[in-house]
Amino acid sequence: MLKRLSPLPYLPGLSLALTLAFIGTWLAHFIPFGIISASVIALFLGMVLHTIRQPGKILQQGIGFASKRLLKLAIVLLGASLDITTIMQVGGRSLMIMLFTLATCFGIGHFVGKALHLNWKMSNLISAGTGICGGSAIAAIAPVIDAEDRDIAFAMGATFLFDMVMILIFPLMGHALGMSDTAYGLWAGTAVNDTSSVVAAGYGFSEAAGDYAVMVKLTRTLAIIPTVLIFGAIHMRMQGAGRNQKGHVQSSIPYFILLFLAMAGLNSLGIIPQELSALLKTLSKFLMVTALAAIGLKTSLADLRTSGGAAMAHGFIISLLVVVVAYLVIYAQQEVLLLI
Numbered sequence: 001m002l003k004r005l006s007p008l009p010y011l012p013g014l015s016l017a018l019t020l021a022f023i024g025t026w027l028a029h030f031i032p033f034g035i036i037s038a039s040v041i042a043l044f045l046g047m048v049l050h051t052i053r054q055p056g057k058i059l060q061q062g063i064g065f066a067s068k069r070l071l072k073l074a075i076v077l078l079g080a081s082l083d084i085t086t087i088m089q090v091g092g093r094s095l096m097i098m099l100f101t102l103a104t105c106f107g108i109g110h111f112v113g114k115a116l117h118l119n120w121k122m123s124n125l126i127s128a129g130t131g132i133c134g135g136s137a138i139a140a141i142a143p144v145i146d147a148e149d150r151d152i153a154f155a156m157g158a159t160f161l162f163d164m165v166m167i168l169i170f171p172l173m174g175h176a177l178g179m180s181d182t183a184y185g186l187w188a189g190t191a192v193n194d195t196s197s198v199v200a201a202g203y204g205f206s207e208a209a210g211d212y213a214v215m216v217k218l219t220r221t222l223a224i225i226p227t228v229l230i231f232g233a234i235h236m237r238m239q240g241a242g243r244n245q246k247g248h249v250q251s252s253i254p255y256f257i258l259l260f261l262a263m264a265g266l267n268s269l270g271i272i273p274q275e276l277s278a279l280l281k282t283l284s285k286f287l288m289v290t291a292l293a294a295i296g297l298k299t300s301l302a303d304l305r306t307s308g309g310a311a312m313a314h315g316f317i318i319s320l321l322v323v324v325v326a327y328l329v330i331y332a333q334q335e336v337l338l339l340i
Helices: 008-028 038-052 057-081 086-090 092-115 120-133 135-141 149-176 181-191 195-203 207-221 224-240 246-250 255-268 274-297 301-307 309-339
Strands: none
Touching: 008 038, 008 057, 008 274, 038 135, 038 149, 038 274, 038 301, 057 135, 057 255, 057 274, 092 120, 092 181, 092 207, 092 309, 120 135, 120 149, 120 207, 120 224, 120 309, 135 149, 135 224, 135 274, 149 181, 149 195, 149 274, 149 309, 181 195, 181 207, 181 309, 195 207, 224 255
16 A cells, blocks of 8 residues: 555656756747747657657656646646636627637537547647637646547647747738727737737737737636536536446546636635735646646657648638637627717
8 A cells, every 4th residue: 555655656757747847938938928838848848758769667657647637736726817807807898709719619610620530529629729728728628528648739739830820920910900909909819829829919019909918818718617617517428428327427527627616716706815826827837837748748749740630720720710700700899889
């Protein structure tokens, strides 16, 4: 029993994942606007190491612990930074746009995934990353649906690549379309994926647009809460199909999600001090980077090259549709306001 409880078998692999997380976080500081997040850097560093030399048995337990357990802990701590009252601060305009973009991601994304022969987990992870908040949404939903490491890596890669394109062309398109700071902030905040990419695209247009885009992005991040609950229910139902014993179904309930919701509720009520909330958010981000480094250590770059084309196509199609839909809804709202 003592051997089973000993942390020693986990230390080598966990230490390697933590090292990659530190390196990824350090390198991210040198990239302007944080356009490449520490999570993406750590993920690809892990994949490069795996490709050079696959981790041996001595590392596997710690890597497995980091990719699963630390990821769940990161999600619980993430709840401490979500404030449901933020919705009231930004207003209903962004909520209407988000309803349309989320419907596009998960509705059309479902059929795009089928057409590209992607499994439902990878398809919906890409849709979540595109529709909500990039890597954070992917990381939050992955353990709820028991996604494979390969699915997570491909989904991260798909959303990351299109983000890089949008950072460069979004400000140019905004100016070409003659958008106001507010309209552009709405557009960037609802159509660009990762938070760091929203910052880069928003402030690349103007300071006012950047400020508004960040506020919209904070509201959009709250969609993690209902999305996680919905996918948890879907996965639980799929696992429970064909089971007659109620206890078996109950055992599949992701209890860490209840802790995640409890943390979000406490923060929304103002029970968690702002300083503690900020600290837990920082810790959550770092644990997420560590988990993604571990996932990279379990994923081969060769697999990404040979099998990731369909995932990249899915990410491109859905991201492009979200850009168009978000713009059309913003334009329609402006026309309605002029009529009023």
